[in-house]
Amino acid sequence: xxxxxxxxxxxxxxxxxxxxxxxxxxxxxxxxxxxxxxxxxxxxxxxxxxxxxxxxxxxxxxxxxxxxxxxxxxxxxxxxxxxxxxxxxxxxxxxxxxxxxxxxxxxxxxxxxxxxxxxxxxxxxxxxxxxxxxxxxxxxxxxxxxxxxxxxxxxxxxxxxxxxxxxxxxxxxxxxxxxxxxxxxxxxxxxxxxxxxxxxxxxxxxxxxxxxxxxxxxxxxxxxxxxxxxxxxxxxxxxxxxxxxxxxxxxxxxxxxxxxxxxxxxxxxxxxxxxxxxxxxxxxxxxxxxx
Amino acid sequence: xxxxxxxxxxxxxxxxxxxxxxxxxxxxxxxxxxxxxxxxxxxxxxxxxxxxxxxxxxxxxxxxxxxxxxxxxxxxxxxxxxxxxxxxxxxxxxxxxxxxxxxxxxxxxxxxxxxxxxxxxxxxxxxxxxxxxxxxxxxxxxxxxxxxxxxxxxxxxxxxxxxxxxxxxxxxxxxxxxxxxxxxxxxxxxxxxxxxxxxxxxxxxxxxxxxxxxxxxxxxxxxxxxxxxxxxxxxxxxxxxxxxxxxxxxxxxxxxxxxxxxxxxxxxxxxxxxxxxxxxxxxxxxxxxxxxxxxxxxxxxxxxxxxxxxxxxxxxxxxxxxxxxxxxxxxxxxxxxxxxxxxxxxxxxxxxxxxxxxxxxxxxxxxxxxxxxxxxxxxxxxxxxxxxxxxxxxxxxxxxxxxxxxxxxxxxxxxxxxxxxxxxxxxxxxxxx
Numbered sequence: 001x002x003x004x005x006x007x008x009x010x011x012x013x014x015x016x017x018x019x020x021x022x023x024x025x026x027x028x029x030x031x032x033x034x035x036x037x038x039x040x041x042x043x044x045x046x047x048x049x050x051x052x053x054x055x056x057x058x059x060x061x062x063x064x065x066x067x068x069x070x071x072x073x074x075x076x077x078x079x080x081x082x083x084x085x086x087x088x089x090x091x092x093x094x095x096x097x098x099x100x101x102x103x104x105x106x107x108x109x110x111x112x113x114x115x116x117x118x119x120x121x122x123x124x125x126x127x128x129x130x131x132x133x134x135x136x137x138x139x140x141x142x143x144x145x146x147x148x149x150x151x152x153x154x155x156x157x158x159x160x161x162x163x164x165x166x167x168x169x170x171x172x173x174x175x176x177x178x179x180x181x182x183x184x185x186x187x188x189x190x191x192x193x194x195x196x197x198x199x200x201x202x203x204x205x206x207x208x209x210x211x212x213x214x215x216x217x218x219x220x221x222x223x224x225x226x227x228x229x230x231x232x233x234x235x236x237x238x239x240x241x242x243x244x245x246x247x248x249x250x251x252x253x254x255x256x257x258x259x260x261x262x263x264x265x266x267x268x269x270x271x272x273x274x275x276x277x278x279x280x281x282x283x284x285x286x287x288x289x290x291x
Numbered sequence: 292x293x294x295x296x297x298x299x300x301x302x303x304x305x306x307x308x309x310x311x312x313x314x315x316x317x318x319x320x321x322x323x324x325x326x327x328x329x330x331x332x333x334x335x336x337x338x339x340x341x342x343x344x345x346x347x348x349x350x351x352x353x354x355x356x357x358x359x360x361x362x363x364x365x366x367x368x369x370x371x372x373x374x375x376x377x378x379x380x381x382x383x384x385x386x387x388x389x390x391x392x393x394x395x396x397x398x399x400x401x402x403x404x405x406x407x408x409x410x411x412x413x414x415x416x417x418x419x420x421x422x423x424x425x426x427x428x429x430x431x432x433x434x435x436x437x438x439x440x441x442x443x444x445x446x447x448x449x450x451x452x453x454x455x456x457x458x459x460x461x462x463x464x465x466x467x468x469x470x471x472x473x474x475x476x477x478x479x480x481x482x483x484x485x486x487x488x489x490x491x492x493x494x495x496x497x498x499x500x501x502x503x504x505x506x507x508x509x510x511x512x513x514x515x516x517x518x519x520x521x522x523x524x525x526x527x528x529x530x531x532x533x534x535x536x537x538x539x540x541x542x543x544x545x546x547x548x549x550x551x552x553x554x555x556x557x558x559x560x561x562x563x564x565x566x567x568x569x570x571x572x573x574x575x576x577x578x579x580x581x582x583x584x585x586x587x588x589x590x591x592x593x594x595x596x597x598x599x600x601x602x603x604x605x606x607x608x609x610x611x612x613x614x615x616x617x618x619x620x621x622x623x624x625x626x627x628x629x630x631x632x633x634x635x636x637x638x639x640x641x642x643x644x645x646x647x648x649x650x651x652x653x654x655x656x657x658x659x660x661x662x663x664x665x666x667x668x669x670x671x672x673x674x675x676x677x678x679x680x681x682x683x684x685x686x687x688x689x690x691x692x693x694x695x696x697x698x699x700x701x702x703x704x705x706x707x708x709x710x711x712x713x714x715x716x717x718x719x720x721x722x723x724x
């Protein structure tokens with residue numbers, strides 16, 4: 001992502017001072033997804049996914065591939081279904097009684113909504129970081145060790161110690177907390193808590209990490225650290241990140257998917273989406289004319 | 292009215308100013324009313340406590356009469372090698388009577404003798420017997436023993452019987468009063484802390500009646516209640532909150548749990564009588580039945596408290612656990628339950644305190660019986676603290692008046708202690724997130 005584009009995003013060009021357009025004034029015509037929703041070397045393949053909350057349809061016919069070892073950003077206005085879509089990927093929506101998912105979601109070509117797929121096993125492979133940092137009210141060590149413990153990933157205490165240390169190092173938190181591993185995790189600052197949550201997720205050694213607006217509750221410095229971390233993590237993990245901040249999407253992701261009203265409007269290389277969006281809605285959103 | 296109109300907004304300031312005064316007066320009146328209500332409540336509480344405490348005071352001290360006793364082994368028919376059985380059967384009463392007669396040799400008439408013998412408690416001979424059984428070497432010796440005084444003597448010494456009343460209006464007659472005064476002058480009457488009250492069971496004699504039987508009975512009953520209601524209620528609350536599907540049947544169960552909390556407690560007593568005693572032939576007057584009945588009563592309280600505690604655990608905690616691949620069960624037992632524990636424990640202890648003070652259902656299952664023995668297990672007949680209060684309040688002897696208040700104080704002490712534990716546990720397990 002080049003500087004010019006970032007600057008342009010930060011300060012919308014003059015002439016965009018017209019009042020924000022509403023849903024009606026946009027006169028949207030929903031078409032099939034524009035761009036390249038498919039990709040080679042996909043970790044996740046989702047085909048014609050529909051999600052309903054009771055009778056309300058939250059996601060309409062979304063087909064999207066998520067490439068291995070890269071970061072894909074899901075952007076879009078509030079209530080557009082990007083979080084809902086994210087939560088279908090590790091079946092977190094199962095916890096909501098009225099939620100129903102249709103379509104095919106394949107992880108390594110295996111349907112994760114198949115009867116024989118165990119949601120617990122799936123969530124061990126597809127970890128999740130939430131919008132608000134939510135460490136357990138336990139020590140920093142116990143927070144990170146919890147996942148490996150319940151899955152039986154280590155054979156003894158020293159292995160577990162090593163794993164915890166490794167996860168904390170990868171999350172860039174080890175230097176800050178190495179002297180107080182047994183202090184409560186809830187006593188850390190917001191940004192540290194979120195990195196602790198990422199460390200906790202990494203410790204289970206998942207293949208995919210889902211991040212639901214991981215920096216929305218953080219200050220700019222903590223956000224920068226998280227973004228840096230995401231860039232490092234993509235070497236080992238496939239990352240799907242939902243974000244409200246277009247600058248963030250531009251900084252951390254390789255591909256970007258734009259959602260609108262439960263529909264996937266456009267998918268493409270991040271550079272292309274932010275410099276040359278193909279769809280009118282995408283363009284209006286990234287230039288800040290509504291959202 | 293246009294908002295830009297300056298004149299109007301001036302008027303608005305005036306209007307706000309006028310209404311401000313009214314608002315502040317309302318606020319002050321409300322505050323005063325609140326303060327007044329609190330003051331009234333505290334006043335009544337104080338009156339109650341002072342009244343009970345002042346009435347209970349006499350029960351915590353006991354008058355004693357010191358008598359020189361000659362433990363004549365031959366008269367008792369005992370020697371150092373006598374078995375415990377023999378000692379139990381020996382006639383210690385005559386020894387005490389002899390001591391009293393020696394003290395007041397002028398008494399010769401049968402009627403007067405009987406009055407003289409009633410200076411010491413009926414329990415005096417057992418007191419002496421127990422001393423000798425514990426230390427057989429005392430046989431043959433002359434010793435001084437502090438005997439428990441009869442409740443009438445006790446009442447005279449503590450002033451609850453007025454010595455200046457004319458004899459006809461007085462329960463203790465002139466002759467007896469003169470004996471008491473003689474003993475007083477010779478320093479043979481003393482008062483001490485009434486340990487007996489805390490170490491013995493109930494009795495028909497006020498000076499011998501103790502609270503221990505009721506305390507142990509309450510303890511056993513509460514143990515059974517806790518053992519039954521805590522696991523069942525917490526399991527029910529977890530199931531209803533975390534696992535139960537949302538359907539009509541579950542709604543129906545929820546409504547009925549709330550209804551159960553409002554059922555008059557005596558109904559549970561009737562149920563206990565009909566089902567546990569009559570149908571299952573469980574023992575009457577036993578803490579085990581009392582505990583079962585009380586746990587039926589406390590179940591809804593604990594379930595409701597536990598459910599709201601579980602509901603208050605932030606969903607983000609559950610999601611965090613599930614997101615790491617914990618099963619539903621693991622997320623509940625590793626994270627939700629520990630976070631909800633302070634609330635659950637508080638609810639449980641409130642339920643227990645309620646059970647401790649409950650009387651009506653226990654009347655129905657026979658725990659109102661007069662029981663002297665201290666229960667040794669949950670199936671022994673026993674009574675509980677509130678029923679002991681009821682039983683003593685029902686007795687005509689003056690000595691029981693103080694005992695009743697003292698029993699209330701013991702009950703209140705346990706209630707306050709339980710609430711203190713509840714607060715301590717809540718503070719201890721409370722965690723911030």
